Amino acid sequence: MGSLEFELQKTDADSKARTGRITTDHGEILTPIFMPVGTAGSVKAVSTQQLKEDVKAQIILGNTYHLYLRPGLEVLQNAGGLHSFMGWESPILTDSGGYQVFSLSGTRKITEEGVVFQSHIDGSRHLFTPENVMDIQRIIGGDIMMAFDECPPFSRDYEYAEKSMEMTHRWLDRCIKQFEGTQDKYGYSQNLFPIVQGSVFADLRKKSCEYISSKNAVGNAIGGLSVGEPDEELYEMTALCCEHLPQNKPRYLMGVGTPWNILECISLGIDMFDCVMPTRNGRNAMLFTSKGVINIDNKKWEKDFSPIDDGIDCAISNHYSKAYLRHLMKSKEIFGLTIASVHNLAFYLYLVTQARQHILAGDFVSWKKETMEIIQRRL
Amino acid sequence: MGSLEFELQKTDADSKARTGRITTDHGEILTPIFMPVGTAGSVKAVSTQQLKEDVKAQIILGNTYHLYLRPGLEVLQNAGGLHSFMGWESPILTDSGGYQVFSLSGTRKITEEGVVFQSHIDGSRHLFTPENVMDIQRIIGGDIMMAFDECPPFSRDYEYAEKSMEMTHRWLDRCIKQFEGTQDKYGYSQNLFPIVQGSVFADLRKKSCEYISSKNAVGNAIGGLSVGEPDEELYEMTALCCEHLPQNKPRYLMGVGTPWNILECISLGIDMFDCVMPTRNGRNAMLFTSKGVINIDNKKWEKDFSPIDDGIDCAISNHYSKAYLRHLMKSKEIFGLTIASVHNLAFYLYLVTQARQHILAGDFVSWKKETMEIIQRRL
Numbered sequence: 131m132g133s134l135e136f137e138l139q140k141t142d143a144d145s146k147a148r149t150g151r152i153t154t155d156h157g158e159i160l161t162p163i164f165m166p167v168g169t170a171g172s173v174k175a176v177s178t179q180q181l182k183e184d185v186k187a188q189i190i191l192g193n194t195y196h197l198y199l200r201p202g203l204e205v206l207q208n209a210g211g212l213h214s215f216m217g218w219e220s221p222i223l224t225d226s227g228g229y230q231v232f233s234l235s236g237t238r239k240i241t242e243e244g245v246v247f248q249s250h251i252d253g254s255r256h257l258f259t260p261e262n263v264m265d266i267q268r269i270i271g272g273d274i275m276m277a278f279d280e281c282p283p284f285s286r287d288y289e290y291a292e293k294s295m296e297m298t299h300r301w302l303d304r305c306i307k308q309f310e311g312t313q314d315k316y317g318y319s320q321n322l323f324p325i326v327q328g329s330v331f332a333d334l335r336k337k338s339c340e341y342i343s344s345k346n347a348v349g350n351a352i353g354g355l356s357v358g359e360p361d362e363e364l365y366e367m368t369a370l371c372c373e374h375l376p377q378n379k380p381r382y383l384m385g386v387g388t389p390w391n392i393l394e395c396i397s398l399g400i401d402m403f404d405c406v407m408p409t410r411n412g413r414n415a416m417l418f419t420s421k422g423v424i425n426i427d428n429k430k431w432e433k434d435f436s437p438i439d440d441g442i443d444c445a446i447s448n449h450y451s452k453a454y455l456r457h458l459m460k461s462k463e464i465f466g467l468t469i470a471s472v473h474n475l476a477f478y479l480y481l482v483t484q485a486r487q488h489i490l491a492g493d494f495v496s497w498k499k500e501t502m503e504i505i506q507r508r509l
Numbered sequence: 510m511g512s513l514e515f516e517l518q519k520t521d522a523d524s525k526a527r528t529g530r531i532t533t534d535h536g537e538i539l540t541p542i543f544m545p546v547g548t549a550g551s552v553k554a555v556s557t558q559q560l561k562e563d564v565k566a567q568i569i570l571g572n573t574y575h576l577y578l579r580p581g582l583e584v585l586q587n588a589g590g591l592h593s594f595m596g597w598e599s600p601i602l603t604d605s606g607g608y609q610v611f612s613l614s615g616t617r618k619i620t621e622e623g624v625v626f627q628s629h630i631d632g633s634r635h636l637f638t639p640e641n642v643m644d645i646q647r648i649i650g651g652d653i654m655m656a657f658d659e660c661p662p663f664s665r666d667y668e669y670a671e672k673s674m675e676m677t678h679r680w681l682d683r684c685i686k687q688f689e690g691t692q693d694k695y696g697y698s699q700n701l702f703p704i705v706q707g708s709v710f711a712d713l714r715k716k717s718c719e720y721i722s723s724k725n726a727v728g729n730a731i732g733g734l735s736v737g738e739p740d741e742e743l744y745e746m747t748a749l750c751c752e753h754l755p756q757n758k759p760r761y762l763m764g765v766g767t768p769w770n771i772l773e774c775i776s777l778g779i780d781m782f783d784c785v786m787p788t789r790n791g792r793n794a795m796l797f798t799s800k801g802v803i804n805i806d807n808k809k810w811e812k813d814f815s816p817i818d819d820g821i822d823c824a825i826s827n828h829y830s831k832a833y834l835r836h837l838m839k840s841k842e843i844f845g846l847t848i849a850s851v852h853n854l855a856f857y858l859y860l861v862t863q864a865r866q867h868i869l870a871g872d873f874v875s876w877k878k879e880t881m882e883i884i885q886r887r888l
Contacts, residue, residue, distance in 0.1 A: 205811060
């Protein structure tokens, strides 16, 4: 399922944390890594230059649901794929569209065949199947493609979770068949990651991990978490999945999460993360910094001319003051959204890079304990 | 009225166009020049890095009305002025607030003393006088400050125009007295430009130019144009003012205009321009390019993967395609607003820089004729 390579570099002695290197045809990714979400062909409010130079992103994520609806496949195919369309030369991972179909679209109907859904833009009807979602992702051109899964909302309904997981497994077989029956689209290798489901039920998660592992994919993902369950269950399920997924393949925990969720899950053996939180919360005036959490709308920052964050290596976080960003946000200036988004993403990348360095240095657990306390403080 | 220096470098043999060099304590400005408008401490949707590297701005404008209301003088004074607050190290010009008081605020009352107006943000009442507008601009810290003038809406009422102009002249005397009685605020030189008024009446404009010239300011501005009058009258009044204002001082035509307005007014002897058009029109999908005018929302650009503009030296205009920008604008992605704004500003800067080079090369008039035709085409 592709030619992506993963070199496991070091496993921490005191936790399950590990460092590694993923090699794709668009370059290397050092893990653990966070992937900024480029929803509709753009990481919201952030330029590709800022992604490279300020955020220091190594890989970004594209949303199949959004890109399929707009600009649509004809444009993306004519552009030569998403890298070329958006001017981003590093790796891209595309999700399967499943999550957005379940969370964004109007009426939708799930059958064994797939999901019929209505566009949130114009109400038009569309069908996603395991097969056409592979074809769509081939055209978008991600280096890493995701299997089509059902993403049920959080519930403790065991029976539904089991049925849903089993359908996701059957859909996976269809995804793999379609993936293997089709070619790389643009001359570079595309790769397929299957997704573990099973809600918050340990036996289902174990079963799903075993099924997924049997496919021997180049990397594996854990879905259906961070959907409303308590952090304890998120960590418990993540730990369990890491135990039952292959050691020598990258593990991607989808849609997680806060900075402290990420540190905790790194310690459990996760290599890859994505989340809209840094950009979405940034646009709503919430900043994650190396010294704690800031609500930049707060009056206390009005005359604080210190840098947004001088503890991380990001020109934008170092250059602009808290007072200036507060002013821009209060004045609803667009550039405020850019500063907040770039800063939060840069902080997430700083955090995973620091984690990597401390795993390599052998003091990850003590660094994590200290850092968790600092970064969760409300400033 | 300041220590700003202007070196007139070359006057065109076939027109009134000229090149020069303005020296301020924040650096040099080569004229003719266009100044991007940084309304409320930010050129809308554009970072200071993009202003420097992509747009190649040499000086930007700050709006006194907006900055006075938000973040307010206390914040700006504590920040050490606007340069420091917004992280911009090149020259800044501040307007007097007069234009916004007349165009944006709620009820307002003009008397000899000044203008009482209501904030467009919270309805609070404020008074601008020639004296306090000098004090406010001292605190904002612009390298170039503007005299407080009345900016009446366009009308052909001669009597009103005459009375208004005369009051603007009396206000100018009060501005000069206040300016000369106060100190540079932050260790660098601040300078005051008076403003010619007189609507579309040649005798009033001439009288106003003579009055303004008698003050022997380091630079002079022409206000009250581009407010709804036909282009012919804009050019006629501009030509007349250039004739009656000093040769050896920079001439700033306020709030003008389209790219072709700017080329025409350069040929009449104007050295400095500002306008919100490149950013405002950019945010509304209208692009000025070296090949003509583009409505990027238009279906015809959907699959046009050529650069937005490869005819100008701007990494953003060269890097992103028309199809990509169209997609971002249709999807209401914030980054689309940034690309369009940066591109349009870069085009304006390209145009005045080209004008300068052709004046120096001695072929300005023929270049202008050819360029005017190209850049006004609808693509």
